[in-house]
Amino acid sequence: MRIHFKTSYENDIRLFPDWWSFLVYAVLVAGAVILPWLLDDFFLGEVTNVLIWAIAGLGLMLLTGQTGQASLGHAAFLAIGCYSCIILMENGLPFLLAFPLAGVITGVFGTLFAIPAVRLHGIYLAIATIALSVLADDIIVLLEPWTDGVSGKFAPMITIFGLEIERWTTPDRFYWLVLAVTILCTLAYRNLLRAPLGRAFAAVRDSEVSATAMGVHIAFTKAAAFGLSCAITGLAGALMGFYAGAFNNETFSIVISISLLMMIVIGGLGSIHGAFFGAIVIAFLPQALSMATDTIGGMIGGGNVAIPGLETGVFGAILILFILFEPMGIYGRWLKIRTWFELFPFARKDMFKRQKSYLKTERLR
Amino acid sequence: MDVLQLLVSGLANGCVYGLIALGFVLIYKATEAVNFAQGDLMMLGAFVTLGLTNAEYMDLPFWIAAPLAIGLMALIGYLLDLVILRHLFGQSQTAVVILTIAMGFVLRFVAGAIWGHEPQTLQSPLSQGDFQVAGVVLGMADLAVIVVTVLLTIFLYQFFQRTKLGLAMQAASQNQMAAYYMGIPVKRVQGLIWGLSGAVAAVAGILFASKGAIDPNAGLLGIKAFAAAVIGGFGSLPGALAGGLIVGVIEPFASRYLAAGYSQVAPYALLLFVLVFRPHGLFSQVRTKKV
């Protein structure tokens, strides 16, 4: 077990608690950078997909895990990010300008949505965001002059300083681009958590009354969380557009919204790791399932069988199992296993036992 | 007359939304949780009835199949609580929301695996014949929906206001620990309410399937019913029905008088509008917390 002797305030502030964890993350990032030389194009594409989902997950995690505002409508913000980035590029803006601007635009939309939404709690917020997600689909169709409605749009080629980046022809460059965005978003997220605003988010999540008494402006803090969350989600949306190549009003459906929320719950609410773990599950589940059905189909001689609804059904079942047996998600399980090894042989079985809790009405706020 | 016809068909649709919304409100009143799988329970209820009564399946007479299906769905509701939801006892609303969404996914998959993904119609005596009153055509199914919904709402309302069990259910939702101390078996009460809402879902499913075809994705109707429950304000049974009727009536009028594309938007736009001005619904019960 590693013991941290704290000798200065920096010990609590810096990104990595000790040299060991710095080393671990350095190796991880180095491994991620050289990945295109290790994997073939198909798997590199899959890893790219994981990273894009992880960025979207980070966005939602900031809102749901950190600030306690569950959103079932984040696909709408993915769509805003995607459409605004590509429409800006079609109007002649270079990617390096259009991409961050897409994040800003989505953030502004998120803040605008938050202005009425910050008054909503729990289920009411969930419902308002569901409505937003359903509306997004129809609104994209209604805005056909800009969005080309049901026929959809194609993502243009990305050019950065003359370097051409495209999902199919240069998957390695596209991967590095996504990796860079992922690292930047993760760093910004981490920085927020060790600064006053990040703590204000947690304060709003856990007790609005005492946050107010400590001088935290609840509405402003929630709106900031919405804005930031949507900005990050918008970036992920733009990348999703480039990854898919073509998209229309049905690409960012309510199922995507729901999957995104389920993903961060499976990964572990309230942790950066959770967004990544969840993204791995959501991106590789379809592959794993199709491999499984192929194998079973091969064994019983039925060939390749497609079972509609299988993915969401299995995903739902996994989620139910997690909520029942590991509410802290994959990250929570990982922490337990790590602690068990660190304390070996002193870990006790009831160390992580949940306290019995009783629910009081939430009709009183 | 045209307006009247729109109004009547809107009311009948609204009653189906209202019935699903009743299921939401039941569970919300008693457990303070929101069952996002209510629409899928309704879908399952319809398919169970269809499986019992349709000629290509078990071919039971409708009037035997329907009560049987309602009983089965009550059992399924109770079991869902016993096996899954009870483990979440005392956890936050958001956890239950996510859990029930996942349950909906699983139910949809199960129904698709058993009954296939093609739309099917329920062979029900309710789907035959229609009345003509003063130039307005009223289907048998529409009439049945309206009558059953009104009766069920009155029955459930009385149940919560008058009976000891109903009051115990409300008490259990307000403060679980205090309810325990007063001798209310909170967990069993929670199981009963899930059974009850399973039965209500079955009724809604039977009536919905009598009005038209049903497929595993019919549960997505729950989202609209959800809008209805919110507009009415969670926690109020008559409110749920009122919300259902509002949504049901808006739809046909919107598709008649608004440009194409805007009509689907109408119920959700109304929902957002209500939430902006009455964040807890039209018949809100939320007060400020005491510190």
Added chain:
Amino acid sequence: MSLLEINNATLKFGGVVAVNDLSFSVEEGEVYAIVGPNGAGKSTVFNLISRFYEPFSGQIAFDGQNLLDRRADAVADLGIARTFQNIELFDHATVLQNLLVGRHRHRRTNMIEEMLFTPRVRREEHKHREAVERVIDFLDLQPYRNKMIAGLPYGVRKVVELGRALSSDPRLLLLDEPASGLSVEETQDMRWWIDDIRKQMGITVLMVEHDMGLVSGVSDRVLALADGAKLAEGAPAEVQSDPAVIAAYLGTGAV
């Protein structure tokens, strides 16, 4: 001029009068206690000062500034910090993070700077942490520094809440039943802390408390409330021997 002045404050919930034409003032540097039977409106007075409730009529001023002009979250900016009767901590955060939220009124950096974690943010963080570590030392919270609130015993939570209020460097500290639920030893500690808060830190304390031992031990003046109105005010011994106060506590007819 007094530090806190409440003039003719009245608050009604529906038909119930929770605070009835109440006036009192707290001088800079004193410990002022409010006592009274349950439902006398003691916590309501705190919630009026915190701006959680809007008074029906009357004025509340802090250091000459009208508190009623301010939003609830702007009260802390003036240097008013408080604790709650039924502890309201941030359960899923560590003790250190809870105390750091107490520093929120001293936040000088904006969202963009914090996302980039500029040198200025770092310098500010150092200041916040220095202030918080002083509070941790003062209240002996070192063993719990990095523990989650959710796993802490009641007595410790009570102290953490006091610490969170102190971290904001307040001028006026509102303590809502600081000793309720504490053991005899813990109450003794609380008494010493309140003494030190006043004497060493020079913070004015306004507290609601049932434990008369603690009240008479630390407070300079006591206000007795019943049914939202003033029964008696004065030195602890005077108030305790006031016939009206004894009647309110024991019921009329006794004495």
